[in-house]
Amino acid sequence: MSIVSTKTNANLAIIIIDNPPVNALSHAVRLGVSEQMEINAQKDNIEAIILMCAGRTFCAGADISEFGKPPLAPGLPELIEQIERTNKPVIAALHGTTLGGGFELALSCHYRIMDVNAKVGLPEVHLGLIPGASGTQRLPRLIGAEAALEMITSGKAIGASKAEKLGIIDQLSSENLENDAILFTQQILKENQPIKRISDLNVQAQADVFDNFRKKITKKSRGYLAPDAAIRAVEAAVNLPYEQGLIVERDEFATLLSSSQSIGQRHLFFAERMAGKIPDIDKTTPVREIKSTAVIGGGTMGCGIAINFLNAGLPVKLLEISSQAADAARDKIEKIYLSSVKKGRISQQKMETTLALLTCIDNYDDLADEDLIIEAVFENMDVKKQVFAKLDQMAKPGAILATNTSFLDVNEIASSTGRPEDVIGLHFFSPAHIMPLLEIVRTEKNSPSIVATALKIGKMIGKTSVVSGVCYGFIANRMASCYSREAGLLLLEGASVEQIDKTLYDFGMPMGMFEMLDLAGIDIGVMARNNRPSDSYDNAAFQVHDSLVNEGHKGQKTGMGFYQYSDGNKLTNPKVQELAIKFAAENGIKRREISNQEIEERCVFTLINEGYKIIEEGIALRQSDVDVVYAMGFGFPRYRGGPLHYANHIGLKVIVEKIEKFAKLYGARWWTPSKLLIEQANKE
Numbered sequence: 071m072s073i074v075s076t077k078t079n080a081n082l083a084i085i086i087i088d089n090p091p092v093n094a095l096s097h098a099v100r101l102g103v104s105e106q107m108e109i110n111a112q113k114d115n116i117e118a119i120i121l122m123c124a125g126r127t128f129c130a131g132a133d134i135s136e137f138g139k140p141p142l143a144p145g146l147p148e149l150i151e152q153i154e155r156t157n158k159p160v161i162a163a164l165h166g167t168t169l170g171g172g173f174e175l176a177l178s179c180h181y182r183i184m185d186v187n188a189k190v191g192l193p194e195v196h197l198g199l200i201p202g203a204s205g206t207q208r209l210p211r212l213i214g215a216e217a218a219l220e221m222i223t224s225g226k227a228i229g230a231s232k233a234e235k236l237g238i239i240d241q242l243s244s245e246n247l248e249n250d251a252i253l254f255t256q257q258i259l260k261e262n263q264p265i266k267r268i269s270d271l272n273v274q275a276q277a278d279v280f281d282n283f284r285k286k287i288t289k290k291s292r293g294y295l296a297p298d299a300a301i302r303a304v305e306a307a308v309n310l311p312y313e314q315g316l317i318v319e320r321d322e323f324a325t326l327l328s329s330s331q332s333i334g335q336r337h338l339f340f341a342e343r344m345a346g347k348i349p350d351i352d353k354t355t356p357v358r359e360i361k362s363t364a365v366i367g368g369g370t371m372g373c374g375i376a377i378n379f380l381n382a383g384l385p386v387k388l389l390e391i392s393s394q395a396a397d398a399a400r401d402k403i404e405k406i407y408l409s410s411v412k413k414g415r416i417s418q419q420k421m422e423t424t425l426a427l428l429t430c431i432d433n434y435d436d437l438a439d440e441d442l443i444i445e446a447v448f449e450n451m452d453v454k455k456q457v458f459a460k461l462d463q464m465a466k467p468g469a470i471l472a473t474n475t476s477f478l479d480v481n482e483i484a485s486s487t488g489r490p491e492d493v494i495g496l497h498f499f500s501p502a503h504i505m506p507l508l509e510i511v512r513t514e515k516n517s518p519s520i521v522a523t524a525l526k527i528g529k530m531i532g533k534t535s536v537v538s539g540v541c542y543g544f545i546a547n548r549m550a551s552c553y554s555r556e557a558g559l560l561l562l563e564g565a566s567v568e569q570i571d572k573t574l575y576d577f578g579m580p581m582g583m584f585e586m587l588d589l590a591g592i593d594i595g596v597m598a599r600n601n602r603p604s605d606s607y608d609n610a611a612f613q614v615h616d617s618l619v620n621e622g623h624k625g626q627k628t629g630m631g632f633y634q635y636s637d638g639n640k641l642t643n644p645k646v647q648e649l650a651i652k653f654a655a656e657n658g659i660k661r662r663e664i665s666n667q668e669i670e671e672r673c674v675f676t677l678i679n680e681g682y683k684i685i686e687e688g689i690a691l692r693q694s695d696v697d698v699v700y701a702m703g704f705g706f707p708r709y710r711g712g713p714l715h716y717a718n719h720i721g722l723k724v725i726v727e728k729i730e731k732f733a734k735l736y737g738a739r740w741w742t743p744s745k746l747l748i749e750q751a752n753k754e
């Protein structure tokens with residue numbers, strides 16, 4: 071079948087787009103649809119036109135891979151106006167995920183029929199864009215300004231029933247979409263229904279709608295340009311005639327398209343998909359079946375990990391050391407589901423059917439049939455080795471034995487079994503059932519088949535997986551330990567907790583370093599470092615941390631850490647400054663005024679340098695993997711594209727010069743520039 075074809079059914083023309091994998095609106099598709107529309111608009115024997123797609127979805131958007139290249143006519147906006155001008159009814163038949171330009175294409179049609187399981191949405195904001203083919207002008211005219219603002223600035227897709235309620239969809243289809251579309255179209259003709267053009271509609275809105283909406287999204291869209299641009303475009307739809315509103319949309323879109331923010335967010339879009347491509351794995355690599363899972367350890371991580379698999383519809387056995395602990399784990403999981411029911415995210419029924427898949431046990435003997443067993447016990451090598459020795463005895467041959475360790479040597483853990491090739495790292499990020507990133511830690515012994523199975527597991531539970539080699543902290547935590555080292559040293563050198571945190575927050579991190587430590591628990595890092603040789607990290611950088619924890623100040627959970635917490639307020643903890651002064655003196659550090667620029671550069675450039683070292687050591691496969699890990703794992707601002715994309719935006723030569731300057735000032739131990747970084751800087 072060609073990329074765009076037409077078949078005739080009596081007096082109807084059915085134009086079918088077939089551009090796998092997602093029917094992206096490439097130039098060839100736009101040209102084909104435009105030609106077929108023109109031809110069938112002229113045919114006397116054709117009374118109406120149906121537009122639909124083959125494959126798994128109606129158009130999922132403009133072809134993002136074409137962005138940044140010279141535009142080829144017809145552009146999507148032109149095609150969309152051509153379709154709406156057609157003097158015969160044009161009906162869009164939607165299935166799968168009709169997104170972005172695909173949804174705008176559907177809105178240019180006069181009627182829309184949608185499969186009950188399909189979704190529609192305008193996710194452009196996730197690419198640092200706004201809808202650029204009349205979506206900001208047509209959607210408000212169809213569903214009102216507020217509903218349109220919500221859809222466009224959130225980028226969230228909606229299901230068929232909500233789309234029908236909002237008036238986006240004229241008819242639902244639960245059987246055969248093509249047949250239902252034919253019947254629906256014949257009915258439109260029989261009843262001589264009008265040609266409905268959305269651009270003919272008007273939209274009113276209260277004057278304060280836009281300012282109220284700006285206030286509403288301020289926190290969530292902090293630092294991002296696209297949401298505000300979307301609000302301005304929708305405001306134009308309310309205040310200006312259609313054609314003038316289109317000009318506002320196009321200007322805003324063009325500005326965003328060339329912005330570093332959109333380039334960074336589009337980089338991450340493709341990087342997240344590239345991460346799943348592993349050199350020695352392809353479609354022929356055997357993958358093991360995973361139909362049953364078990365989790366060892368019912369702590370926060372273990373319960374979160376279990377929820378991922380329960381949500382994927384898999385039976386899960388959760389093993390704890392006693393029946394009481396097993397019951398406590400079940401209670402923890404039930405509480406999480408209950409809060410989802412309370413928030414209306416899932417139904418009571420869905421919670422009950424999901425929880426029916428959970429069995430909490432306290433005996434290793436019950437693990438003999440599991441396809442996948444994930445260990446999530448205390449972060450201590452001896453404890454983990456004991457668990458794996460037991461799993462080695464109990465698990466069936468061919469079971470995947472995974473560890474959720476955040477830092478420890480997975481090769482060493484694997485060596486405690488007689489089946490090291492089947493032991494792999496599956497590192498989840500807390501909260502494990504919410505954070506989208508999964509680090510797959512590949513050992514020396516893992517075959518391509520095991521890694522391919524781990525990638526499939528990640529896809530099954532909706533995670534974005536990045537494959538890492540074995541080193542201390544893999545990709546994410548190895549980089550994070552450098553970032554926290556610099557923050558700790560800056561604290562001794564004279565910067566305050568508040569200044570460091572505000573600088574990093576203003577850079578775009580979700581929260582400052584110390585606020586994050588208070589949230590996660592300062593003791594977690596202290597325990598992890600206690601497991602490490604003391605010469606493997608900068609002891610001075612963490613003396614304040616150790617001292618706070620020794621006095622029982624572990625962060626929010628104890629009401630005091632780097633900040634004091636009372637009645638929901640975060641207050642300065644004067645003790646921290648005292649400790650910083652004390653340890654600075656003990657370490658012979660002369661305290662001084664430190665600029666925000668130095669704070670930002672030292673914390674961010676150390677991330678960049680370590681990221682390049684991780685690649686040159688072969689731990690990470692590619693630069694974009696490092697960007698995905700730090701954007702998804704630690705909230706590096708997506709509009710900067712991730713640490714290494716950001717480095718290229720700044721200029722690698724600039725980064726190397728700064729690192730060399732820091733080496734002179736603070737010693738080469740932590741500030742020796744990566745060889746790969748220097749090599750790439752020299753190519754600039």
Ligand code: T1G
Pocket residue numbers: 091092094130131132133134135146167169170171172174193194197199200201202203205340343344
């Ligand atoms: N353009 C080009 N390639 C795309 C694409 C797109 N819009 N969407 C997906 N792909 C590729 C993707 O890179 C991957 O390639 C393969 O398809 C499968 O994708 C004018 C300006 C549709 C929900 O933002 O959200 O329209 O790795 O692995 O998990 O206003 O893809 O196989 O080589 O993600 O089943 C707006 C983006 C564009 C939707 C399917 N649309 N896509 O998810 O598969 S801007 C979007 C998605 C726009 C207009 C504006 C998802 C999906 P490869 P996948 P999936």
